[in-house]
Structures are given as structure tokens and as C-alpha cells.
Amino acid sequence: xxxxxxxxxxxxxxGVRAAETLVAAGLxxxxxxxxxxxxxxxxxxxxxxxxxxxxxxxxxxxARAEALHATFDDLRPKIDYRPGHLAWNVADGHLHVVHxxxxxxxxxxxxxxxxxxxDRLMPVKGWQHAGVYSLGAAQIALKxxxxxxxxxxxFLGTGPLMQLVAAQYRKAGAQVVALLDTSRLWxxxxxxxxxxxxxxxxxxxxxxxxxxLLAGTMVRRGVTPVxxxxxxxxxxxxxxxxxxxxxxxxxxxxxxxxxxxxxxxTQLADLARCDFAFDAATRQFWPVIDEDGRSSVPGIYLxxxxxxxxxxxxxxxxxxxxxxxxxxDRGRSAPTEQISRLRQQRRAMERFRAGIAEAFPWxxxxxxxxxxxxxxxxxxxxxxxxxxxxxxxxxxxxxxRAKALSRVGMGRCQGRYxxxxxxxxxxxxxxxxxxxxxxxxxxxxxxxxxIRTRRAAP
Amino acid sequence: MSxxxxxxxxxxxxxxxxxxxxxFLRRRGKSVALIERALIGQQASGxxxxxxxxxxxxxxxxxxxxxxxxxWGRLNELIGEDAEFxxxxxxxxxxxxxxxxxxxxxARDALPYGLDLQxxxxxxxxxxxxxxxxxxxxxSYAPHDGHANPRLAAPAFGRAxxxxxxxxxxxxxxxxxxxxxxTFRVEAADGRVFRAEQLMIAAGxxxxxxxxxxxEPVPLVTHGPQMAVTEPIPYALEPVLGVSTTKLEETVYFxxxxxxxxxxxxxARGPASADTQRASVKPENTLLQFTQITRVVPALARLNxxxxxxxxxxxxxxxxxxxxxxxxxxxxxxxxGFCGHGFQLxxxxxxxxxxxxxxxxxxxxxEPFAIARFASAPA
Amino acid sequence: xxxxxxxxxxxxxxxxxxxxxVVDGATVExxxxxxxxxxxxxxxxHLRHSEFGPEARAGFCLMAACQDCWMWTHDGDRLRACDTxxxxxxxxxxxxxxxxxxxxx
Numbered sequence: 001x002x003x004x005x006x007x008x009x010x011x012x013x014x015g016v017r018a019a020e021t022l023v024a025a026g027l028x029x030x031x032x033x034x035x036x037x038x039x040x041x042x043x044x045x046x047x048x049x050x051x052x053x054x055x056x057x058x059x060x061x062x063a064r065a066e067a068l069h070a071t072f073d074d075l076r077p078k079i080d081y082r083p084g085h086l087a088w089n090v091a092d093g094h095l096h097v098v099h100x101x102x103x104x105x106x107x108x109x110x111x112x113x114x115x116x117x118x119d120r121l122m123p124v125k126g127w128q129h130a131g132v133y134s135l136g137a138a139q140i141a142l143k144x145x146x147x148x149x150x151x152x153x154x155f156l157g158t159g160p161l162m163q164l165v166a167a168q169y170r171k172a173g174a175q176v177v178a179l180l181d182t183s184r185l186w187x188x189x190x191x192x193x194x195x196x197x198x199x200x201x202x203x204x205x206x207x208x209x210x211x212x213l214l215a216g217t218m219v220r221r222g223v224t225p226v227x228x229x230x231x232x233x234x235x236x237x238x239x240x241x242x243x244x245x246x247x248x249x250x251x252x253x254x255x256x257x258x259x260x261x262x263x264x265x266t267q268l269a270d271l272a273r274c275d276f277a278f279d280a281a282t283r284q285f286w287p288v289i290d291e292d293g294r295s296s297v298p299g300i301y302l303x304x305x306x307x308x309x310x311x312x313x314x315x316x317x318x319x320x321x322x323x324x325x326x327x328x329d330r331g332r333s334a335p336t337e338q339i340s341r342l343r344q345q346r347r348a349m350e351r352f353r354a355g356i357a358e359a360f361p362w363x364x365x366x367x368x369x370x371x372x373x374x375x376x377x378x379x380x381x382x383x384x385x386x387x388x389x390x391x392x393x394x395x396x397x398x399x400x401r402a403k404a405l406s407r408v409g410m411g412r413c414q415g416r417y418x419x420x421x422x423x424x425x426x427x428x429x430x431x432x433x434x435x436x437x438x439x440x441x442x443x444x445x446x447x448x449x450x451i452r453t454r455r456a457a458p
Numbered sequence: 459m460s461x462x463x464x465x466x467x468x469x470x471x472x473x474x475x476x477x478x479x480x481x482f483l484r485r486r487g488k489s490v491a492l493i494e495r496a497l498i499g500q501q502a503s504g505x506x507x508x509x510x511x512x513x514x515x516x517x518x519x520x521x522x523x524x525x526x527x528x529x530w531g532r533l534n535e536l537i538g539e540d541a542e543f544x545x546x547x548x549x550x551x552x553x554x555x556x557x558x559x560x561x562x563x564x565a566r567d568a569l570p571y572g573l574d575l576q577x578x579x580x581x582x583x584x585x586x587x588x589x590x591x592x593x594x595x596x597x598s599y600a601p602h603d604g605h606a607n608p609r610l611a612a613p614a615f616g617r618a619x620x621x622x623x624x625x626x627x628x629x630x631x632x633x634x635x636x637x638x639x640x641t642f643r644v645e646a647a648d649g650r651v652f653r654a655e656q657l658m659i660a661a662g663x664x665x666x667x668x669x670x671x672x673x674e675p676v677p678l679v680t681h682g683p684q685m686a687v688t689e690p691i692p693y694a695l696e697p698v699l700g701v702s703t704t705k706l707e708e709t710v711y712f713x714x715x716x717x718x719x720x721x722x723x724x725x726a727r728g729p730a731s732a733d734t735q736r737a738s739v740k741p742e743n744t745l746l747q748f749t750q751i752t753r754v755v756p757a758l759a760r761l762n763x764x765x766x767x768x769x770x771x772x773x774x775x776x777x778x779x780x781x782x783x784x785x786x787x788x789x790x791x792x793x794x795g796f797c798g799h800g801f802q803l804x805x806x807x808x809x810x811x812x813x814x815x816x817x818x819x820x821x822x823x824x825e826p827f828a829i830a831r832f833a834s835a836p837a
Numbered sequence: 838x839x840x841x842x843x844x845x846x847x848x849x850x851x852x853x854x855x856x857x858x859v860v861d862g863a864t865v866e867x868x869x870x871x872x873x874x875x876x877x878x879x880x881x882x883h884l885r886h887s888e889f890g891p892e893a894r895a896g897f898c899l900m901a902a903c904q905d906c907w908m909w910t911h912d913g914d915r916l917r918a919c920d921t922x923x924x925x926x927x928x929x930x931x932x933x934x935x936x937x938x939x940x941x942x
Contacts, residue, residue, distance in 0.1 A: 034901065036920075041900060047870035047922070050850050089741040096741045103745055118902045130883045130895035131844060137899035144899075145875045146850035172848045232891040235844070235882055255844070265902070378897065378905065381889030394613065395628075401497055404504065404609040412689050412764050412904030417897070444739065448689060448762035448904060448917075451748045589939035689907070689915075690888045694937040718888060757939040760914050764904075 004109040004330045007095050009087045012040020013312045014114035014304025016072045017319035023078045025327050030080040032087050032097055038072045040116055042312045046144055057143055060204055088445035090272045102456040110299050110326040115306035117262035121417045122366050125374040126228030130235030135259030139165045148174035150255025154239045158183040158360040159261035163208040170215055177253045178218035180241050182363045185221055194355025197348045228256055261360055262309045270442030272300045278435040282357050283364050285439040291343055293322035314349035317342050367424030377418040379411020384425055391429040399438045402426050415440040462651040465489040468644050469658045473503035475793045476660035477615035478808020484622035486816040491652050492626045499612025502662050505769025506683055507723040508608045510802045511548050513575055513600040516778055518826045520571035525822050526806025537618035541611040547697035548603035551594045557702050561598040575600055591756045605698050605713045608801055635668055656815050658791040663732045663772035665794030672787045676832045677775055678795050682730035682737030682768035683723055686744055688761045690718030699754055710750040725750050730770040737768035773797045781827035791815055792829055844895055845878040859928035867923040874906050874918035884908055884918055885931050913938050
């Protein structure tokens with residue numbers, strides 16, 4: 001049997017472990033990664049010439065980060081590694097990549113998409129001002145560039161990442177004005193039965209939360225974001241929220257880190273025409289996968305945070321399982337014992353994921369309350385009022401129709417950052433479930449594609 | 459079973475043809491049911507390039523195109539909504555003497571139809587359009603042509619038709635169409651029945667499935683336009699640009715909208731299926747477009763595309779549509795198969811079809827588009 | 838905050854060689870390994886202006902996903918600031934160039 005051509009998209013925890021598993025089985029996979037260095041976002045390697053230690057960069061996860069980097073360094077000669085390559089399209093058994101203006105169509109028998117996640121965002125009035133960043137951005141600024149996003153930073157949103165990044169900022173010497181969390185303590189308490197599936201991670205989370213209190217950082221739970229103040233030239237100047245008590249709180253700051261946990265990057269799965277299904281708990285559409293990561297399309301496998309937000313450890317397991325699924329499906333012998341052990345670990349990860357989603361819920365109810373002049377789509381400057389008007393005046397009760405008539409999600413980011421919230425705005429305006437309103441269909445290119453791009457010489 | 463829904467006319471298919479026809483039929487006092495399987499203007503009408511172009515068309519189609527251009531010019535007052543029509547001018551360029559000779563001939567031939575094309579060459583062309591690339595030899599400039607937004611036009615006609623009193627049924631799949639006891643009977647998948655004395659088939663790529671039920675099959679095939687759009691950048695390309703050529707891969711066209719994005723199409727056709735209602739853009743076609751559009755305007759190489767899309771369009775072997783009365787069934791009318799150039803014609807087709815259905819004749823000649831041209835020889 | 842006031846604050850890794858780049862015609866010192874975004878925002882408050890609103894923009898995601906940080910080069914090219922490493926002599930603008938973009942071949 002000819003050696004199957006396997007391509008892995010992404011060199012984060014899932015991609016690296018998938019590659020390792022395939023190499024161990026004697027294959028030479030191609031690893032396509034948009035980053036210049038491996039590690040993905042979570043274990044992002046800092047540029048050459050930077051001097052901080054792993055412990056400084058990755059904290060309690062330093063050993064895992066180092067292990068992943070070491071694995072990848074060992075794999076380098078055994079794989080076809082394509083750093084700085086954007087996978088911009090997939091069609092007819094080929095992954096279309098572009099690197100430095102040169103395009104190639106890479107044929108595959110199996111494609112493992114480990115494309116990672118981005119922040120999940122709910123708009124707030126004023127979030128278009130300069131100085132508002134995603135939580136992920138706040139972390140990248142620090143981890144990859146040694147910078148804080150401002151002098152006085154407010155963290156607004158919810159999720160484990162918010163707790164972590166705020167702690168990292170404080171440790172690095174930045175001024176953390178406050179953590180304003182839309183979730184309530186009882187969300188977290190109620191999720192405990194699920195969260196105990198990973199006691200070590202739960203303990204770290206509790207420790208983080210406690211560290212903010214010990215440091216005297218202002219932490220408010222159950223807040224309702226009201227507005228990010230600022231002006232067109234100078235950017236952010238403050239934040240106001242309604243506290244759980246009903247009182248208004250206004251804080252001065254020059255930067256806001258905003259985010260509501262994560263959403264998977266599903267464009268390639270969409271372009272490969274994988275089936276999606278609505279997840280009622282997190283109120284989003286996900287690609288359908290089996291327990292090993294097989295999508296609905298033969299030959300397409302999905303792993304890591306690019307399909308389910310199970311975090312870095314979960315991604316490592318998912319990457320291995322997806323690779324083992326490829327081997328099984330290609331008629332190679334795969335260690336059944338290892339597979340069943342990994343599946344079992346994955347179930348714990350999945351239970352924990354569900355717990356995190358419950359503990360830090362997506363605040364969908366905020367969409368209905370967004371003032372009409374709130375920008376929903378930052379790329380195109382489309383407001384909640386404009387979006388509602390195509391619902392009420394033009395009968396747009398489906399997401400792609402609302403996009404066509406309002407331009408929401410039509411900008412450079414292609415709805416990555418407004419798509420989920422826009423669906424909630426439409427759902428609230430129509431009184432329909434977001435399951436019925438639907439999702440923005442993915443369209444190529446996955447990221448902007450330069451018109452100077454030319455086919456690589458064969 | 460509930461009572462059938464009765465109107466003077468049933469229009470099957472809510473593309474720009476059907477939606478405009480429903481609007482103009484109401485203007486002529488006819489009661490209308492407009493039935494659309496999905497949403498108004500979702501397929502070819504909503505996914506095309508958005509050309510409001512007359513130059514280069516089959517000459518005998520120009521009277522219809524002129525009538526349509528007149529409607530585009532007063533669309534906002536007519537339907538009370540803006541479809542972003544911009545009479546920006548339209549420039550078709552050539553790369554060689556042979557094609558230059560052809561555009562000169564076309565300009566002469568189109569003159570009697572009222573099309574005032576300016577053939578511009580050499581330095582004058584570059585003075586006026588300094589962004590053109592070195593390969594461009596000459597251009598045919600149509601000052602009154604332009605572009606509009608296909609995402610908006612057909613839905614706007616649909617809403618205008620509704621405001622005028624048409625009954626518009628979206629998400630209504632039809633399962634049976636027949637003529638019995640002198641009237642047409644249309645049955646929807648959910649059991650609803652529609653009846654009318656007159657029936658207009660404006661079902662685009664699905665038109666043939668209906669015409670063949672009335673004994674008039676046509677050799678319709680489907681293709682998908684290969685569209686792309688750039689990021690928004692300052693508005694600087696005024697005319698719609700296209701290439702006049704006999705080579706398919708050179709036939710690109712693009713236009714910049716006032717907001718700044720540049721919409722790109724052409725160079726190839728992609729796969730489209732009437733069965734799955736899906737069409738796609740082949741990645742290699744996107745790359746081919748890059749090569750071709752930068753021949754026309756080299757500075758486009760500095761920009762990025764952010765999205766591609768396609769839709770299901772229908773084509774006939776002679777590259778002109780089917781439009782007019784059935785040759786076999788009284789009261790039955792067709793307007794479909796617009797071969798990728800129907801958007802500009804849409805409002806005019808609606809107007810002419812409404813005239814035809816209401817009065818039995820048209821003041822604009824449409825004989826070349828008769829379905830009878832595909833009638834098979836008697837057995 | 839004034840538009841001229843730096844937005845980002847360097848907290849670590851400040852001991853790197855400098856690299857001169859040009860922002861809106863003025864030479865500024867970046868550090869080797871900086872992204873273009875960081876190089877500009879440690880010197881100024883924004884990278885560009887929104888096409889559809891009055892406000893200045895300074896990027897959003899820093900991971901090449903949101904596409905909010907596209908800058909113009911002096912020659913009319915586009916650069917995504919968050920994943921473009923600085924190099925000596927790089928010249929960028931926070932506004933589109935004066936000459937209309939299509940007239941530059």
C-alpha cells in the first residue's frame with residue numbers, strides 16, 4: 001500500500017501530537033502552519049533573541065510547553081514542515097496554501113485540521129475604539145512581545161483566560177484596574193461536579209481567582225457591560241458596567257481586554273463541507289465529529305480547539321486520536337489499547353469543557369440589550385440598529401440573509417469576531433433560536449489573500 | 459384541503475426576473491402570487507457581478523437592455539429603495555488590433571440602437587484612465603452603463619411588489635405544476651394550492667424542469683460565476699472595467715463600489731448544480747483572475763481579496779435567454795436561462811413580461827428569445 | 838489619550854538591538870524582534886483609521902485573525918502589522934498614500 005499523504009494544519013498542541021503519532025507509525029506528514037514558529041497560540045514561542053525563561057512565559061504550563069517544543073524539534077527532520085504557510089482553501093482533495101506570494105495545491109489522502117481558536121466576542125458600545133483588544137491579544141502582546149496593551153488595563157468578559165491573563169499582567173508589572181466578569185460565582189459553583197473531572201486544573205483556577213483577591217485587585221462578578229468610553233482620536237478612556245447590585249461602576253483606563261472564552265476556527269472544515277450542528281449549551285454551531293475527530297467528510301479530521309474548546313491538554317489528546325483515526329482508516333495497524341485509553345482521557349476533557357462552558361457562560365442575553373448605536377461588526381462599522389432594521393424592515397430572519405442585506409460579517413475578518421453576537425442579535429429580534437437563525441457560511445479565502453499571489457513554479 | 463389561492467397570474471421563481479415581473483404586473487392591475495422556493499434573489503440574481511452593462515450585448519437584445527437601463531435610472535423613485543445603481547461608465551479594453559477592430563465595428567453597429575460608445579486609444583486612453591496596464595491597447599467606453607448591488611436589487615423588487623399588493627410566498631417549494639380546466643394549478647410541498655389563468659416561469663436554472671412539463675424542454679446547463687471581492691480601499695476606479703477578448707481566461711471584469719471594495723469576476727466558469735443548489739469557486743480560478751486583472755490594472759496586485767462566492771446560473775447553447783410566450787400552452791410565459799448576463803436586463807424583463815401578460819404583446823422586440831427555437835423537429 | 842501618546846508599554850525584553858523604521862515620515866527606533874504593530878504602538882496611539890467610522894484603530898486580536906491592523910506602506914502596499922516583523926528601513930503610513938492607489942504601478 002502506498003504511503004498515505006497526510007497533511008496537518010496547525011503546529012499547536014493538537015497538530016504537533018498528531019504529527020508525532022504519524023511519524024511514529026512511519027509516515028512523513030506535511031505540517032502547514034501560519035505561524036513562523038511552532039507552539040500555536042498557547043505555547044507560542046517568542047521571537048529569536050528574546051530571553052525570558054519558559055517559566056516566565058508559560059507559568060505552571062512551562063513543562064508541557066517545553067515538552068511540546070522538544071517533541072517538535074525532534075520531528076523537524078521527519079516531517080515536511082511548512083511554517084508561514086496560510087491554508088486559504090480546501091477543495092477536491094487538495095489543500096491550497098500560500099507562502100510569501102506563492103500558491104500551491106497540496107494533494108492529500110487525509111487532512112487533520114488543528115486550526116485552533118480565537119476569542120469569542122460580545123460587542124459592547126464603544127468596543128471599536130483604539131485600545132480595546134481581545135483577551136488573547138492582551139496575552140500575545142505580553143507573551144510574544146513583552147508588552148502590556150496599555151498603562152491601566154481593565155479586563156472585561158468572562159472565562160478562564162481572563163483570570164489567567166490578568167494574573168500574568170499583574171505579575172509582569174502592569175496595572176490591572178479591575179476584572180469585570182459577566183459570570184457569577186454560582187455559575188462556577190454549579191459547574192463544580194463537571195469541573196472536578198480535572199482536579200489539578202480546577203485547583204489552578206481557584207488559585208488564580210484567589211491570587212487576584214490577595215493582590216487586592218478589584219474583581220466584580222455578575223456585571224453587565226454598559227459602555228467603553230473613548231474618543232475617535234485618542235481611543236479608550238474608561239469603562240462602565242452595571243454591577244450585580246444594580247449600581248453603576250465607572251472606571252478610568254486606557255486599555256480594555258475583552259473576551260468571552262473561545263470559539264473554534266472552523267473555516268477549513270466549512271470549506272471542506274463538513275456537517276455542522278448546533279450546540280445548545282454554548283449556543284454555537286460546531287463541526288460534527290466522532291470521538292476520534294472524524295468529520296462527516298471522509299478523509300477530513302478535526303482536532304484541538306479548532307473543533308472543541310478543550311484546552312491545550314485536551315488538544316494534545318485530540319491530536320493523537322485524530323492521527324490514530326487516520327492510521328486506522330488507511331488500514332494501518334493502530335494500538336487499540338492506546339486508543340481506548342485516549343478516548344477515556346478525552347471524555348474527562350470533554351466533561352471539563354462542558355463544565356467551563358457552564359461556569360463562564362456565553363452572555364447571549366446581552367445581545368438583546370445592545371443599544372442601537374452599538375457597533376456589532378467592527379470591520380464594516382455595522383450597528384445593532386442597522387442589523388435589527390434588516391430583520392424588522394426586510395424580513396431577514398436567517399444569518400446569511402441578514403449579512404447580505406446589512407453587510408454584517410462582510411468585512412476583512414469575515415465574521416470571526418461578530419458572527420456569534422450578530423446571530424444573537426438576529427435571534428433576539430426575531431424571537432427565534434440561534435439554531436434556526438443559523439450561522440454565517442464559511443467562504444474562502446480563510447484569511448485575506450494577496451492579489452499578487454501566483455502559482456508556485458512546479 | 460383548503461381553498462386554492464387564486465390570482466390573475468402566478469409567477470414561479472423569485473429571482474430578479476420574477477420579482478420585477480410581479481412588481482410591474484401589480485402596476486398594471488393584475489393580482490399576482492410570486493412563489494419562491496427559498497428567499498427572493500438568492501441564486502443567480504443575488505450572486506452575480508452586478509453589471510449594468512449594455513455594450514457588447516447581442517445587438518438584437520439592445521432594445522430590451524435600453525428599456526431596462528431606463529428603469530435602472532429611476533429605480534429609487536419607482537420602488538422606493540436603493541439598489542446602489544451607479545451610472546459610473548463602463549470600459550471594455552482590448553489587448554490587440556483584432557479586438558480593437560471588433561469594438562470599433564460594434565460601436566458602429568450599436569449606434570442605431572442608441573448606444574453612444576466612445577472608442578479611445580493610445581495616450582488619450584491613459585490620460586483618462588491612468589491606472590491601465592501597458593498591455594491595454596484601446597477601450598470602448600459606455601458613459602451611461604454602470605453597476606448595482608445584486609444582493610439588494612431583487613429583494614428590493616420583491617418588497618416593492620409586496621407593497622404594491624402582490625402575494626409573495628418565500629420558502630415555498632412547488633411539487634406540481636399543471637394546466638387543468640383552462641387554468642394553471644400549482645401545488646406547494648406543504649399542500650397549498652395556487653390557481654391562476656396565467657403562469658410565468660422565471661425559475662432560472664430550474665426553469666427547464668417546469669417547461670418540460672409543458673412539452674417544451676430546452677438544453678439548459680448550469681455554471682457558477684467565479685466571484686471575489688477585495689478589502690475596502692479608497693474609491694478610485696470609477697468605470698466598470700472588462701476585457702474584450704475571444705480567450706475565456708482573459709475575460710475578467712471588475713468594479714469598485716463607493717464603499718471601496720472591488721468586485722471581481724470572470725476568467726472561468728465553475729461547477730454548479732441545480733440538484734444540490736450549490737455552486738463553488740475553484741481555487742485555481744481565483745488565482746487565474748489575479749493574473750488577468752493585474753494585466754488590466756497592475757496596481758490591483760497591491761490589494762487582497764477577502765471573500766469569494768458563486769451561485770447557480772443557467773446557460774443555453776446560443777448564449778441568449780428564453781423569454782416570451784409558450785409556443786404550446788396558452789397563458790404560459792417564460793423568462794429564464796439568462797446565460798450569466800441577466801442582471802442588467804432584470805427590471806426590463808419584468809416590465810416587458812408584465813406588458814406581454816397584460817396586453818398580449820410587447821412594444822420591445824423579444825422574438826429572438828422565443829422558446830420555439832429549441833422545439834425539436836416533429837417525429 | 839493623545840494620538841501621539843504611545844499605547845503599548847514595554848515590560849520586558851527591552852535589551853534588544855534597535856532597528857530604525859519610518860512611520861508617517863518620521864524615523865523611530867523599534868527593537869529587533871518587534872512586530873510592526875508593537876513598533877508603532879510603543880510610539881503612537883493608533884495604526885490606521887476605520888474606513889467606515891470616525892475612529893482610529895490600533896489592532897484587536899494580534900493573531901492575524903481580525904484583520905484590523907492593515908497599514909499602508911509608503912509605496913502603496915498593504916501590511917498586516919501584527920504578524921509583520923520589523924526590518925530596518927520599513928516605511929509605513931497610518932493613512933492611505935496621497936496618490937490614488939491605482940495610479941502606482
